[in-house]
Amino acid sequence: MADINRTIDAVWRIESAKLIAGLTRLTRDVGLAEDLAQDALVAAMERWPETGIPDNPGAWLMATAKHRAIDHARRGKMLDRTHQQLGAERDDEQDTPESALVESMDDEIGDELLRLVFIACHPVLPMEARVALTLRLLGGLATEQIARAFLVPVATMAQRIVRAKRTLSEARVPFEVPRGPDLEARLASVLQVIYLIFNEGYTATAGDDWIRPSLCEEARRLGRIVGGLMPGESEVFGLVALMEIQASRLRARVGPAGEPILLLDQNRALWDHVLIRHALACLEHAEGLGGTLGPYALQAEIAACHARARTGADTDWPRIAALYDALAQLAPSPVVELNRAVAVSMAFGPAAGLEIVDELCCEKSLASYHLLPAVRGDLLAKLGRHAEARQEFERAASLTQNARERELLLSRAQASGAPPDDGPTPA
16 A cells, blocks of 8 residues: 555656646636646545556546546536537547547647646746745645745645635636747746745755755756756756756765755765766756856856866856856846855955955845855955954854754854864855
């Protein structure tokens, strides 16, 4: 029984997004589509332990969900047009082998998945709702899993998902891929959601663990899906490259007790060089598409500088600083400017970096951002201003909500009386 349940869970993770996408095309209601898909999953959990796993489980789930949709339509809860469409499809499917059914779906499944991506990440939803719905519909994660990943109560996450589906329904968001000028804006939302999921796994904003690899893997999987569906979009491949390079460091980012290890202190032998090679190939593809590189591709270029350096001392900091200059021109933000300050300090000395950081101290959006005093403390320590550095590290520790990061910052505060090392701030 345990083996069957694990198999069902694996099938669901693989097939759920395609299932919900196909049902959304038919019902034009993402909430109803997910309900129907869940009904099919329940039916599988009841039937498969007795009958065994079908030869084509995805087709079995789709056929079962469609039959449930027809029953729903016959109760008058769907538009007559949809009822007729589903009824015709069911008549065609009565004697259709599972393999033939899947073949009939293959022509549209890619487009359906892409439509579902754009629905889940629609700007009509607040960002936290986009993230939750993306993990639910495209990741196949249970509400409990999403709530645990983002450290919120299950009831809160369940309400968030229900409200998101209701908002999409009330706004009558069309099940379509945006075209023309709308595509770029909507794609930016999709990539932002995926990268937010990755970043929460790469450096958790709260809790006892500094990294959550499962979220990183989910974001990378979503990025690969979008890349397969949109091979001509350079920013998609820029994001995939960026996530792959960062993910290559995960084993080296924590010590035996789970403590954080910053970038230039990491054992590079632990980096996943297979991932790095794949990332560099994605970056090459993005560059080969022509045009100006976007923000994600530029960040991937920065990450590639670290990935190509055999040791920390070999890092091409002047190139990284130049890339941050380009990124600041293309997508200016206080956080980009703070990262540029780190690169400038490594390329041209801590005083040059501190000058940039001091200009950011009046930036209201960074008032509670713990990395601002953390970077300032690092630069002050390198300049021998240890008492000031200690205050900055203590302030940073008071602002972070992550227990591991707080321990790291407090340890740096305690060590601020010692001569500064050449260690970096980048993580």
